[in-house]
């Protein structure tokens with residue numbers, strides 16, 4: 001096997017992020033090391049304010065660390081130009097937010113399409129890809145609805161379709177079910193499970209132990225650092241309904 005095949009998709013070393021200075025200094029992320037292999041699903045849990053979102057922002061290149069480094073597919077992301085970083089955010093690493101972040105004036109299909117267009121796809125290819133993805137997330141029949149006409153779970157599925165639009169190496173999801181009821185949570189979890197089965201790499205920040213239980217590995221975070229790592233065996237295929245408490 002070549003080195004490239006063994007190389008983690010996402011790697012962080014000595015990652016630190018400080019906000020403010022002097023007496024007001026907050027060390028939001030305090031020395032995180034992380035290696036995530038292709039196809040892994042990793043959950044990050046921890047109490048409010050422990051630094052989960054800040055860490056995810058650093059991993060996705062939405063923010064720069066005070067020190068330390070992040071590599072995506074072997075490439076250090078904080079040394080590259082803003083332009084290259086913006087390109088990487090459109091293609092290699094994508095983000096799913098708790099509050100969806102859809103463009104309210106665009107339909108579901110247009111939201112996904114826009115992401116392909118921004119990454120340089122042709123209009124025709126973008127529409128085809130957007131339709132395929134909405135089909136994949138079970139929303140073909142809602143493609144021409146505005147987000148305001150969709151349920152929370154449906155909006156989050158559009159956001160996931162958009163996150164997948166440019167075939168990213170890693171999808172980072174920040175509390176992706178935080179605004180959803182149990183039925184919608186189950187929908188999104190099933191979608192993640194399908195992505196996992198198809199080999200997508202996922203990093204999910206969550207407060208919900210039931211969601212973390214669906215991962216291959218779970219990190220517990222306190223005060224900006226990982227304090228525990230658990231390898232979860234056996235996966236949860238077919239058990240999601242039980243986990244979320246909706247099915248027997």
Ligand SMILES: Nc1ncnc2c1ncn2[C@@H]1O[C@H](COP(=O)(O)OP(=O)(O)OP(=O)(O)O)[C@@H](O)[C@H]1O
Nearest residue numbers: 019020026028046047048049050051052053054055
């Ligand atoms: N822009 C900022 N300026 C100053 N402090 C910040 C900023 N963003 C975050 N922090 C602080 O950094 C720490 C980590 O915040 P972060 O949002 O990463 O935590 P979290 O674990 O994601 O919390 P939650 O679960 O509530 O979303 C907190 O103490 C927070 O107050």
